[in-house]
Amino acid sequence: MSKAVTTALAFSCDRHTPPTNFAAAAAAAAQSGVVDELLIWDQMTNFWPRQLWHPDNTPMAAIVPDLDSYSDAFAMSGYLAAAAPGIGLTISTDAIRRGPAELTQTMMTLANMTEGRAKVMIGAGEAKQITPYGWKRSEGLARLEDQLKGFNALWASTEPVDLPGNHWTFKQAWLGQSRTHRPHIWALGGGPKLFYLATTYADGISAIVPCVAPTPESWAHTVSTMKAELERKGRDPEQFEFGIWFMSLVHEDADLLERALDNPLMRWMAGVFGRLDQSAWDAEGIEPPLPRDWHYAVKLLPVTWTNSEIQGLLSRTTHEMAQKSFVYGTPESVAAQVEQYVEAGATWVSVCDILPLLLDPVDAQAGLGRNIEICARLKKAEKHDR
Helix, strand or coil, X not given: CCCCCEEEEEECCECXXXXXXXXXXXXXXXXXXXXXXXXXXXXXXXXXXXXXXXXXXXXXXHCCCCCCCECCHHHHHHHHHHHCCCCEEEEEEECCCCCHXXXXXXXXXXXXXXXXXXXXXXXXXXXXXXXXXXXXXXXXXXXXXXXXXXXXXXXXXXXXXXXXXXXXXXXXXXXXXXXXXXXXXXXXXXXXXXXXXXXXXXXXXXXXXXXXXXXXXXXXXXXHHHHHHHHHCCCCHHHCEEEEEEEEEECCCHHHHHHHHCCHHHHHHXXXXXXXXXXXXXXXXXXXXXXXXXXXXXXXXXXXXCHHHHHHHHHHCCHHHHHHHCEEXXXXXXXXXXXXXXXXXXXXXXXXXCHHHHXXXXXXXXXXXXXXXXXHHHHHHHXXXX
């Protein structure tokens, strides 16, 4: 492992679970000494159609009524900051549902709570979070530009700010003079326009593996390309961060993992999310399960899918595709796979293990320990390389 890496433990905070449970998990992560941050997703609904969440597919469905009752990510972040002092906080959100002044104020507050260990990753948005609630997904990139420019302007000035924007325009906007701790602002996603905005205005960028970068070599190419662009713009590439979320299934039982790949919940994720650009399957000699111009962020509205549409997608998504859609294996194996991406330029990583959704409750609870073990192995490898 060539350089220091920040480890983040993914938290999906639902309203069915008592908040104290998440506080205990956050405290365990902080006490481990190997988890640097918590990653908390700002979601309105999950990825799966409601029809797939039933006991025939997972025992957890008999305990958790649905997967869509999310807690507010920003409120939970403040709660977890108090429950686990010293740990960092990362929130992933979109550019559409909160204004840049409000988001900047919230992140300044969280940065103060964590003594500067707070960041927000902002994407252009997912239709499932946006369209049902009256927003326009098509405005995502323009609003992302407003978010990044607005944050920088508000942070840089302790005087009222005038700033024209695509959707938000500041006229004598002011958030006061306090600048105790600066939060970090990253872009989340891919594509030429988002990369341009990230290298121009952001502190870093994050993407999802293997959905976007199926190999360490493809990730290394992204990193080198963006570093060249940062240099061209007069920015120091070594001050820019490169983050990866690993869509993962982690367990010691190899047979269990292979069965999980055939579970309708995981097969669904492989079909809609295994490659964010469906046409990317062509490069691997695989027929895409959805139209080649179909992208989950723009098209996926899980609550609208009919039973026949769901079954059609599942029938077109093969075991091989599921294997290629996740980083999976034992904690040791997954850590080794993550290390390859760190060597390829990742400076921040989060193993987003979704296997607990399929496990019995006791085994699901052990998922926290498995993910802490991965972080420990990454930290150990880091020290060994030094």
